[in-house]
Amino acid sequence: MPRLSVSPSSKPNCSPVWLISVLLGLLAIHTNAKDVLTVPQQVILSANMYTQHLTISWLGGAATTFDLMILRTELNETVFYETVSVTMNQVSGRHQWNWTSVEPLECTSLSIKIRSRDGQTTSEWSNTQILQGSDLPSNEKFQMYPQDRIVPVGANTTFCCIVEEGLLFGTIRYGNTVMNTTRLSRRSFATTVVNQELSGETGTNVVCFDNLRTKLTGAVVFVGYPPLPTDFVCETRDLTSAVCQWKEQRDTNLYRKRGTRYSLNKRNCTLSSPEEKQKECSVAQWEGNFTLVAVNPLGQYSLTDSAEINHRVHPVAPDNLTFVVHAWNATVLWQWEYKSYSSLALDCQVELASQGYKTRGVPDAPDVWMWMNKDYTGQVIWKPLTQRQSHGLITGYEVTLWSPEVNFQHTELFSPDTYAVPVNLTQIATRSSDNKVMATVIAKNAAGVSQPASVLIPLRLTDVEPFTVSRAVYTDRGFPLFWQRNPNDTCAYVVEWYEASCKWDCPVEWIKLAAGNTNVTIKSANLQPGVRYNISLYSSSSEAPELLQHWQGYMQELVPSSSVLLSTTQHDSDIVLTWREIPLVNRRGFLLGYNIYISGGSQLTLLANLSDLESRSYTVKGLSQGLYNFTVKAYTSAGEDKGTTASITLEPYTDWLILEILASLGIIALLLAVVTFICYKKRKWVKKAFYPDIPEPKLSGDWSRSQGPLNVKPSPHSLVHMVEKPEWDSSKEVLVVIPEEDEFEGDEPVDTDEPTSLRYYNQVVDERPIRPRFPDSSDSSASSLDSACTDVTYTGIQTSGSSLVFQLDPQGSSEGQQPQADLSVCGGGGGGYRPQMQSRAPSDDIGLASPEPFLEPQAASAGGYKPQSSWHFDSPVDAGESGGLALSLGSPTSVASTQFLLPDGEERAEEQRQPSSSAATWFTNLLSSTKP
C-alpha cells in the first residue's frame, strides 16, 4: 500500500482538500494497477517423471512477468520462488513455464502458485495447484526414485526413498556407501550422489532400508559414456555393396538394451559381434557418401565417409586356383568370386612355393657394404635376401677378397645365416701400393649362384675428418638429407649410418642410391631415441668409396642420462666450479649448454647459463664465508639433466691474515721511525723537556788563586724554592732541576754573580734506579757535607739518587773534575770542605749515609747553607728503599761541576750492575751527542 506521511511542521497552510485529492489520486492509480494485473487462472501442471520436467501453464492475461512459487506441500518448504518473464502463446492464449526439479517429481507433492507482476506491483496469488507425489498416505509402499536411471560419468543424481507406511526411515546406501539424507516429507528422504563414477555392468544399486533393516527397497542407476566411434571407413569387396567398419574408442559401460545403436545412412545396423571393438555394418549398394550415427541413452555421435567405389576396393582371394605345370614353366589359373572383378585392373602376385617343385631362379645379388676400423681390420657386410630375392632357399654365401696388384685372392664360404664376415687387410696393405681391395659376395641357392656383388675397401685410411659435421633433423618420415650434386659425377651414392658412440665393428646400416640423387630420407626401424647417429654420404664408383658429406642427428633428443662430474675449489674468496664433459652415450641429445644453480634449501636459483660448451668452469664471486651448494645441469633441446650438486665451505682467506699482520707491523715500524725522526729533529726540545742540562755551579770569588784552605760560607742569598706540581705522584716523587737558563731564558739576563736560585719541582721521571755515571752523589754529597768552608750552590736535588745521573754535559763533567782538585786543597780544615774522595766510605750506599756528616756542617755552618735534613721527604718508600742514597739527596756539588765526583771505574761497575739503565743511558747519550 502506498503511504503518504504528512508532517505537521510542513506547510501548515496547505489545504487539506489538496492533500485528500492527492491521496485519492494515488489510491486510484493503485486500484487501476490491480485491475491490469490479472490473477493467473487455470493453472495446469504437466510432469515428465523421467526427465523431472514440470510444465506449468496458465492464463495470465496481458502480463509478461510472473512470480512462480513451488513448495513441498507437506513441509511447506520453498523449492523455487522466482520472477520469470513469460510471453503468452498466441495460439493457445496461455503462458507456459518449464521447470526441472532436482529431485524426482515422485518424491513428494509439490504446490505451485503464480501471480502476475508489473514492477513492484503484483496480483494476488493464483489458486495453488498440487502435483501429487508418491508419498501420499494412500500409496503405502516402500518406494525409491528414480528407477533405472542412466546418467553420464560425473553427473549428480538425487534419489529419494519413500518409507513404507508404518515403518521408520533407516539409511540410503549408494553401492556400499552410506549416504547423507535430507527429509522431503513425512515419509520421503532424499540423497544426492555427486560426480558419479562408472557403475558396474549391471548398474549401481541404491538401497533404502527401514530403521530395523527388516525391509528394503532400491533403484539401479547406470553410469556410462555417450558413444564415441572412430576410424569409420567403407570399402567394397564385390564392387557393389559397401562394408563399413569403425571402432569404439571407449567402452560406454552400457550394454544390451542400453547399449549403443548404430545406423548407417539411416538404416539400422545389426552388429554381428556388438561386444567387439571393431564394428562392421553393410549396405547393399555403394552410395558414395556414408553417415554413421551412434546413439545410446546418453547421446549420439555421427561420422561420415565419402569415396568412389573404385578407390575402396578390398580384393578377395581368387577362387579355384589350378596349375598347369610344364618342365620349364607353369600356368596358374583361378576364378574371381565376383564377376565384376573381370573389369577391374588388378595387380596379381604369384608366389612360388617349393613344395614338390624345384625353383629355377638364382638369387639376386646381395647388397654389400663394408665397415673398416682404423687398423685395416673391418667387416664385409650384406643385407639378408628377402624371400623374393632369394628365389628359393639360400644355401650359403661365397665371399672373395681380391687385390689384382698383389695377385691376392682369397675365397671363403659362409652359411646362409651369415651376413657379416671379418676381414684383416694388414698384410695386403703392407704389400700393395694400391689403395683398395675388392670384396665380392655371391649368394647361392639350389638353382645356382647370384651375380657377384662387390664393394671396394679402401686401404689408405685417413684419420682426418675432411668435412664439417652437419646436423640431421629427424622428421616423421626419417632423416631428410640433401647434398650438392657435382655435374661431373656419374657415380652412385651410399648413405650409411651407425651409432656415433660405436667405435669398433659397428652395426652399420646403409642405403645405395643411383647417380643423380641429391636427397634421401633415412628410415629404419632400428633408430632409437636418445642415440646419436653418424650419417655419411659416400660416392660409389670404380674407386674406393669416398666420403662426401657427414651428418649427425638424433631420432629424438632426450635429456642427458647422466650428469657432469662437478668439482669445486676455492680461489681466494671466489669459488671455481669445474666439471667434465658428459660422455657421448649419456648425452642423448645435442648439448646446448650448462645451467649453474646455487641451491638454497630445496630451491635452485639460476646463477648462470653457459651456452659455450667448451667452457666447463665457472667462477662464483662475491660470496661471504659459509657453506654453498652448487648444481650444474647440462641441457639439450629435451631439457635439463638431473644435475650434479657439489658443496663447498668458503673458508676465510689466510693470505689476508698474513697481510694484515705484515701491514700492522709495517705501520708500527713506520710510526716508530716517524717518532724517532721527530725526536731527532726535536731533540733539543725533548732534551729540554725531559733531560735538561744541569746548570753549572757558579762560584763566587776567585777560586783559582787561593791554594789554601777555603773558608766556605754559604751564600746568604741562596734560595731554595719548593714548587709543587698538582699532579705530583708521591710514588714517583722527584725533584727536577730547572736549569737557570731555561727558567730565565730570554726573560732576564743570567746573573752568574748572584747566588743561584734553585727551584725544586716534583716531577715524574724514570723510576729506574740509574746509578750515577759520575762520582757517586752520595759520596760527593757526604763529602761536601763534611766541608764547612766550601761555598756550595745546590744545583739539583732529587729524591732519587739515580736522578742525579743525568749530568748530561760531558763538557761539564770534565769541567766538574776541576773543582774536585781544588776542593781537595781545603781538606785540612776542621769544619771546612772535605774532598768527596776522602770521605768515601767502604760502602757506596750506606757508609756515606750516616747522618752525622749532615750534622757537622749544620753545626759548623753559619746558617747560609740550608741543611738537607730539614727537607721534607714526601716519599718514605723511596727513602727507605734507597737507604743511604736518600740521605744524599740534595747532596752539594762543587760549584765548578754538576757532577758528582766518582771515578769512571765506579761508573762502569755501576753500569754493569744496572744493565736495565743502559737503554736510558744510550738514549741520553744519543741526545747528548747530538747536542750542537
Place this chain on the structure above:
Amino acid sequence: MAARRTRGMTGGSDLSRATVARATAIAELLRYECSILLELYRKKESFTADVTVTESRLVSVPPPSSQLETRDKLWCLHSALLQCRSFLERAITKEEEQLGGGKKGDYETQRKMVKERLSLLLINTGELLKTAGGVMILTPSSEGLELDGPTILFELKLWVYRIFEEVDYWTKTAITTLQALPSVIAKERARTTRVRSTRSARR
C-alpha cells in the same frame, strides 16, 4: 522266469540305492555350487548381509509331511526342483536381457554350472520317482508359474536373488530327503516281500 524276475527285482533295488546315492552326491555338489553362486551374486551386486529376501517361497508344493510315502516325497521334491529349474532358466534369461554386460565372468560360469547341475539332479530324482512308481507330472504347470519377473531392475535383481536362494533351499531339502530314502526303501521292500510271500503261501 522267476529267477529272472528275482534278478530283475534285485537289479531294481540296486539301481534305486545307487541312484539315491548319486542323487545325494549331486545335490550336495549343487548345494556347494549354489553357495558359491550366491556369494558371487552378492559380491557383484554389493548385497551385504542385511539385504535379505524374506518373502514367501516362489516354489509351490504341498507342505512336506512325515506321513507322506516315499513316492509322494520324491514327487514333491522332484516337482519343487523342476520349478526351481524353470525359475532359474527364466532368471538367467531375464538377467541377460536386462542386465547383461559386455564380458562373461565367474558369475556367469557359476550360474550356468548350477543350472546344469540342477538338471542333472532332476534326472536322478526323476529316475528315483519312476522307480518308486510316481508320475512325473509338474504341478503346477509351467504356465502357472509367475515366471515373468519384475520389470523394475532393482526388483528384478532381488527376484533373481530369491530364485538363487530358492534353489539353495530346495537343494538342501533334496539332500535331506534323499539321505532319508535308503532306509525307507528297505522297509518298504521288506514289507512288499512279506506281502508277496503271504500271497504265495495262500496259493
